[in-house]
Amino acid sequence: MTTEHTPPPQAAPADALTGRPLDLTRPRRRLGDYLIDANLLTQEQLQDVLARQQKWHSRLGDVILASRLMSALQFYTELAHHYELNFVNLMEHHPDETLFEAQHIQDYLRHLVLPWRRQGDALVLAVADPDQDALDWVHDHYGDNVLFVGTGKFDIIWTLQEIGDEQLTDHALGALANLKPEQSARTVITKGQIVALCLMVLVIIIGMVIAPSKTLMILGILMSLIFLISFGLKFLLAWQGSRHRIDVKVTDEDVAALSDKELPIYTILVPMYKEPEVLPILVNALRNLDYPQSRLDIKLVLEADDTDTIDAAKQMGLESTFEIIRVPPSMPRTKPKACNYALQFARGELLTIYDAEDKPEPDQLKRVIAAFRKSPNNVACIQARLNYYNADENWLTRMFTLEYTLWFDFYLPALEHLRIPIPLGGTSNHFLIDVLREVQAWDPYNVTEDADLGVRLTQLDWRVGVVNSTTFEEANVSVTNWIRQRSRWLKGYMQTYLVHMRNPIKFYRMTGGPGFWGFQFFVGGTVLTPLLVPFTLIPYVVWLCTRTTMFDDLFPPFVMYTNLFTLLIGNGFFIYLTLLASFKRRYYRLAPYALTVPAYWLLQTIAAFKGLWQLISKPFYWEKTTHGISKQTEIEREAALDNQTPRTP
Incomplete structure (x- = not known):
C-alpha cells in the first residue's frame, strides 16, 4: 500500500x-x-x-x-x-x-x-x-x-x-580450553605422558648398557612392526575404500529442485594473512556461486595488523555480503583462533571455510544442502573434494595431486566406513553450525585444527559425508614452501595424538577397537613412520655403498633383512597405491610419477623432523604457507580481475 x-x-x-x-x-x-x-x-x-x-x-x-x-x-x-x-x-x-x-x-x-x-x-x-x-x-x-x-x-x-575485543578474544582462545581442558592442546604434553616417555627412554638406555645387541634387535623388530602395521592399515583402507563409498550422490536434478526461498543463510569464513594478491580469485569465485547473494554471510577473517590485505579488500568495492572481521593481535596467532573469533559473528545455519586461493564449483553450497537432506541425522560435516588447478606445473604439484586423490578416493571412505576418527582437511568442510558451536569449534592451540575437530566429532558419534563437488586450489609449487606447510600439518598430527591419548582407556571406550587402533596407526603412524625412516634407510644405504661390516654386531642379519624387506615392500606398496589413484581418476599423464613416490616421502621425513622440533621449541607457532606463487595463480588472478564488474551507480 x-x-x-x-x-x-x-x-x-x-x-x-x-x-x-x-x-x-x-x-x-x-x-x-x-x-x-x-x-x-x-x-x-x-x-x-x-x-x-x-x-x-x-x-x-x-x-x-x-x-x-x-x-x-x-x-x-x-x-x-x-x-x-x-x-x-x-x-x-x-x-x-x-x-x-x-x-x-x-x-x-x-x-x-x-x-x-x-x-x-x-x-x-x-x-x-x-x-x-x-x-x-x-x-x-x-x-x-x-x-x-x-x-x-x-x-x-x-x-x-x-x-x-577482549571478551571476543577470550572466548576464541578459551572456549574449548576452559570448558574441556582435556581436549585442548594448550597443554602440549601432560605429566603422565612425560613420565611414560621418560620411562621408555630409561628402559632403552638400560638395555643398551646391559645388552646392546639384543636391545637393538628388539628396537629393529619394533620399528619393522610399526612400518608393517602402518602399511597394512593403508592397504586395508585402500581395499575398503575401493569397495565402499560415503559419497552422497547429488544429481543436477536434486540441485534444480531446491527452491531459493527455502535455502538457509550460509556463512563462509575466509581466513587470510598477508595475501592481498589472491583475494580477487576468491571474491570472484564467491560472487559466482549459484546461491542467493542475500543469503550469503561471507566473513573475510583478517588480522588487525594486516593492513595490506584489509586495504585491498576495501578497495575492491565489496558488497555487503562480504564483511571484514579484524582479529585483534593475541597469541597464539593461528587460523583456528581467527575462525573461532569470526564464528561469534556468524549468522548462518551452515558454515564452511575456504582458503584465499580456493575456487569452489558454483553449485557447491546447494549440493551440500541436498547432501545433508539425504544424509542421516548424525552427519555433522559434509566434505567437498579438493583438487588443483595447477596440477601439471611441476613434479611437486603432480605428487600433491596424486596424494590428495589417494586420500579422497580411498582413505576417507574407508575411515568413515570403519568408524576410524577422520582427520578432516583444512578447507571446504561444511558444518552444521549448531553442532560446531556445541563441540566448541576449533582448538586455537592446534595447528592442524580440522584434524583434531574430526577426531572430536567421531568420539561424539557425529559422522562425516563427502559430496560430489570439487574445490580447486593452488598446489604447492615450492619444496621449501611445501616443507613449511607439511611440517605444520605433521606437528598438528602430533598435537592431536598427544591430546587424545591422554586417557587411552576413555578414548578406547568412545571409539571402539577399530577406531582406537586405527587412530594409533593412521594418525600416530603418519608422524612416526617418517621419523623412523632414517634409522632403517641410512644403515642400508651405507651398507649398499660400502659393503661395510660395521653394522653386523649392532644389527643382526635377521633385523637387517627385516628392515630391508619393510623398506622395499613399503615403497613398492605406495608406488602401487599411487598408480591406482592415477588410474581411478584417469590421470594417466601422472601415472609415471608414481615411481618417484620414495623421493616424495623423503621430503615427508624432513618435514616430520622439523615439525617435531617445533613441537618442542614453539608448539603453537603457525608456520604460514605462502600462496599465490604459482604461475597458474597469476593467470587465475588476471581472469578474476577481468571478471570484476563495477558497482552500478
Whole structure:
C-alpha cells in the first residue's frame, strides 16, 4: 500500500546527533519508492530488485546491498531517514563504552543494535536495521525510556570488535580450553605422558648398557612392526575404500529442485594473512556461486595488523555480503583462533571455510544442502573434494595431486566406513553450525585444527559425508614452501595424538577397537613412520655403498633383512597405491610419477623432523604457507580481475 511520504528530517547540525523515538507502526512510503526519490535507484533497477526479492524470499534491503546498487553507507543513511532517525557514523561518533554489556554481544549482533549514549534520562541506541524483533528486545532489556539513531551494519560490527575485543578474544582462545581442558592442546604434553616417555627412554638406555645387541634387535623388530602395521592399515583402507563409498550422490536434478526461498543463510569464513594478491580469485569465485547473494554471510577473517590485505579488500568495492572481521593481535596467532573469533559473528545455519586461493564449483553450497537432506541425522560435516588447478606445473604439484586423490578416493571412505576418527582437511568442510558451536569449534592451540575437530566429532558419534563437488586450489609449487606447510600439518598430527591419548582407556571406550587402533596407526603412524625412516634407510644405504661390516654386531642379519624387506615392500606398496589413484581418476599423464613416490616421502621425513622440533621449541607457532606463487595463480588472478564488474551507480 502506498502511503504519504515522510521526508527525511531536516535537523540543524546541532540536532544531528539527537536520538528520536522509533515507531514502526507509522505508515510510510515503500522503501523502494523512497530510494527512487533519493536518486539512489531507478525504476528499472527497483523492478529488478523486486523480482530478485520474490525469487530469493529476502528482505528488500538485503537484496539491494547484495546487488551492489549502492554503497552500504548510502543505503543505511537513507534507511535511517526513512524511519525519521538521524544517521550517526559510529567511527566518528563513538559510543559511551560504559553502556556496553559484554554478556550481550551476541544480542547486539543478532539485532544489529548497540547502546550509544545518554540523552537526558533516556538511553539512545544505535540501530542499523529497525524491525519489530530488535525493538522488542530493546524494550524487554532496557524498558520504554529509549531513543534511537540510525547507523550502518558495518558500524555495529566494527564497533563491537573494538569495544568487545577482549571478551571476543577470550572466548576464541578459551572456549574449548576452559570448558574441556582435556581436549585442548594448550597443554602440549601432560605429566603422565612425560613420565611414560621418560620411562621408555630409561628402559632403552638400560638395555643398551646391559645388552646392546639384543636391545637393538628388539628396537629393529619394533620399528619393522610399526612400518608393517602402518602399511597394512593403508592397504586395508585402500581395499575398503575401493569397495565402499560415503559419497552422497547429488544429481543436477536434486540441485534444480531446491527452491531459493527455502535455502538457509550460509556463512563462509575466509581466513587470510598477508595475501592481498589472491583475494580477487576468491571474491570472484564467491560472487559466482549459484546461491542467493542475500543469503550469503561471507566473513573475510583478517588480522588487525594486516593492513595490506584489509586495504585491498576495501578497495575492491565489496558488497555487503562480504564483511571484514579484524582479529585483534593475541597469541597464539593461528587460523583456528581467527575462525573461532569470526564464528561469534556468524549468522548462518551452515558454515564452511575456504582458503584465499580456493575456487569452489558454483553449485557447491546447494549440493551440500541436498547432501545433508539425504544424509542421516548424525552427519555433522559434509566434505567437498579438493583438487588443483595447477596440477601439471611441476613434479611437486603432480605428487600433491596424486596424494590428495589417494586420500579422497580411498582413505576417507574407508575411515568413515570403519568408524576410524577422520582427520578432516583444512578447507571446504561444511558444518552444521549448531553442532560446531556445541563441540566448541576449533582448538586455537592446534595447528592442524580440522584434524583434531574430526577426531572430536567421531568420539561424539557425529559422522562425516563427502559430496560430489570439487574445490580447486593452488598446489604447492615450492619444496621449501611445501616443507613449511607439511611440517605444520605433521606437528598438528602430533598435537592431536598427544591430546587424545591422554586417557587411552576413555578414548578406547568412545571409539571402539577399530577406531582406537586405527587412530594409533593412521594418525600416530603418519608422524612416526617418517621419523623412523632414517634409522632403517641410512644403515642400508651405507651398507649398499660400502659393503661395510660395521653394522653386523649392532644389527643382526635377521633385523637387517627385516628392515630391508619393510623398506622395499613399503615403497613398492605406495608406488602401487599411487598408480591406482592415477588410474581411478584417469590421470594417466601422472601415472609415471608414481615411481618417484620414495623421493616424495623423503621430503615427508624432513618435514616430520622439523615439525617435531617445533613441537618442542614453539608448539603453537603457525608456520604460514605462502600462496599465490604459482604461475597458474597469476593467470587465475588476471581472469578474476577481468571478471570484476563495477558497482552500478
